Amino acid sequence: MEKLVVEGGARLRGSVPVSGSKNSSLPILAATLLTRERCVIRRVPDLSDTNYMLQILSKLGAHVERASGTVTVEAGDIHPEAPYDLVRRMRASICVMGPLTGRLHRASVSLPGGCVIGDRPIDLHLMGLRAIGATVEVAGGDIKIEAPDGLHGAEVNLRGKHGTTVLGTDNLIMAAVLAKGTTVIEGAAAEPEVVDLADFLNSMGARIEGAGTGRITIRGVEELHGTEHTVIPDRIEAGTFMLAGAIAGDEVTVQRARPDHLVAVTEALRRCGFTVAENGDALTVVGCGEPISGELTTEPYPGFPTDMQAQMCALFATTHGTSTVRETIFPQRFMHIAEMKRMGAHADVSGSTAVIHGVPRLSGAPVMASDLRASAALVLAGLSAEGETEVNRLYHIDRGYEHIDEKLAMLGARLRRVKV
Ligand code: EPU
Secondary structure (H helix, E strand, O other): OEEEEEEOOOOEEEEEEOOEOHHHHHHHHHHHHHOOOEEEEEOOOOOHHHHHHHHHHHHOOOEEEEEOOEEEEEOOOOOOEEOHHHHOOOHHHHHHHHHHHHHHOEEEEEOOOOOOOOOOOOHHHHHHHHHOOOEEEEEOOEEEEEOOOOOEOOEEEOOEOOEOOHHHHHHHHHHHOOOEOEEEEEOOOOOHHHHHHHHHHHHOOOEEEOEOEOEEEEEOOOOOOOEEEEOOEOHHHHHHHHHHHHHHEEEEEEEOOOHHHOHHHHHHHHHOOOEEEEEOOEEEEEOOOOOOOOEEEEOOOOOEOHHHHHHHHHHHOOOOOEEEEEOOOOOOOOHHHHHHHHOOOEEEEEOOEEEEEOOOOOEOOEEEOOOHHHHHHHHHHHHHOEOEEEEEOOHHHHOOOOOHHHHHHHOOOEEEEEEO
């Protein structure tokens, strides 16, 4: 096990390149199961989550090669069973369900386990597959899906009580691309990662329209072919470094980003008084003397992303005044608040809302990473805290941030990875 020791107080300055998107790479890698032919995917970040996905693909029978950021998958003969020992390590492995059902008309995928960011049901994923003709049974911890007569296009509304579902939309798209007839998804997730998946599938010969809107139309085709694709930049990694710049920076630039995917984050920072300058694929955050407290609500894209909520809490922890953060996607996603309180933050969580009273400075403390984004927020909090912050259980961060310690060091942060 490793921990990250962050020495607070160094001012950050400089540029950092953004990696390819984790949340795009995972479903795109799963989608390679839809063809026997070779797919080449570039800019796949080197993360434990993408490595798990590659292991799952090879256990399913695909031939997988990885050379730095380029992954080649050839899924010639595959089988439809993804057992618990593979699936339990990463919730996103659920997204092999759609492509296995689409290509093989059957799948057996273990139910993913619990998750610290709250209850994460998959009822909408299953509803989508049922709507296009699959029978779905959950027994013994496994989801068994069968469609002996094939899949048939249908109209499906995927909106749930917490709004749209990203991986649920992905799963239904991937199952429907080889179905007979046309599938229309109403209440579809419009996240850029869904658009990237649709672009990838269309380059394989699929006929998907409307990705990026709430209504996606998929006209089934007979078969898909191999392709090459470059994954979009990771907007959450970019946003996290922008927040590092806001919390502890004089001037921090994220490069190789998609500023159009980061509008909600840019606007939130501007409302807090920061200058954010856009230049091509780069965004620069300029530190400001006295940030302004505010209100923030997470929403599906293009609203403010839940995956950036914890990092904003780290900013508000030392922003003079009272800030309110409302989490509408994962109402219990506030594990970081308890840890930030160990660093001296004044904050309370009531239901799905955190109220944060800014203090002038946090103080370093040993803290426990609970999930990926909470851990990133604790590292950010540590950058400006007095003394040393030890972020334990670093494996959470390595799931989703490629070499975060090296990238922060490039900006002048003082931090070290230590084996425990
Ligand atoms: N939901 C249901 N039923 C379902 C599916 C989802 O009620 O069948 C609910 C969820 O409980 C939640 C809401 O719908 O309240 C949205 O969940 P969604 O399905 O969109 O989440 P996801 O697809 O499982 C992806 C990202 C998450 C990100 C969410 C929301 C990947 C691999 N994961 O999860 O990313 O927070 O969308 O944008 O794409 C992360 O990267 O740290 C992360 C957690």
